[in-house]
Amino acid sequence: MTSDRAVVCSHVAEGGAPILYAARSRETGAEWRFRCGRAPHDAAMERDASLAEVVARDPSAVEIVLHPRGSAVARAGPGARWHVDEGPLPLPSRPSRRWPSLEPRYPPRRGEPLDAVDLRVLADVAERGWHVIHVEGAGEGHAFTIGLFRSFDHPEVLLFGLADAREAALDRLGARVRGGERFEDGGVAEGILPDRAVSFRTIARRHYRTYLGYGGWFHGGPRFPALQAVWPDAEGRFPWERWSSRALREAQPVLWEREPA
DSSP states (O other), X not given: OOOXXXXXXXXXXXXXXXXXXXXXXXXXXXXXXXEOSOSOOOGGGEEEEEXXXXXXXXXXXXXXXXXXXXXXXXXXXXXXXXXXXXXXXXXXXXXXXXXXXXXXXXXXXXXXXXXXXXXXXXXXXXXXXXXXXXXXXXXXXXXXXXXXXXXXXXXXXXXXXXXXXXXXXXXXXXXXXXXXOOOOTTOEESSSSXXXXXXXXXXXXXXXXXXXXXXXXXXTSSOSOEEEEEOOOTTSOOTTSTTOOHHHHHHSOOOSOOOOX
16 A cells, blocks of 8 residues: 655654655555664654655655665765665666657656655656556546656556546556557557457647646656557447447547548
């Protein structure tokens, strides 16, 4: 279970000492721990806070959010460079091999505040490679991934409707991408939804602001590829096929470029 709860040592919380050690726990309870670096510390010296409060006070503390559970980072003093004390080294950010011209600018970005939602997105991307964003709107709304492009050089994926199934569907897709599978424009995949296939179409850039707005924040603009996962009706007809119902077409706005008739 993910949590915004943090534990901060009293030297930092009450004495104004700088944060010199930060950890992300695998255990239940507080996911985040921040200390001044002095030893020893015991439970009586722990103070509760939220992760957002800690990062607002010291923006450099966001470093631990960029690491998976079981990690710890430390530094010699305020302003010094963080180093990994426990856990795996994070993979360096490299240009996309498939879309080298996009040049995303990922958070944290200097001088940009981060709220609790932003921090959870960064934490989930660091932990498993993606996060699912839900957007309420007409009908059942939609959801899309954030992190597949950064983590796996794979397009982000959007899914309309299916409010009770779409997060699980996008999580299954993300797990398959993490395992090495790739989904392409025009492809069809089984097993993303439990009862039907999905087909993928490239989302036109002009739709990003309306349907993938938070993705623009994460990537520093429309600097990422994205696919729409389109589902058929119970008879297997996709919205572009003859005899597909109007309700099916209205449930899934066309975000790709239509082929000329």
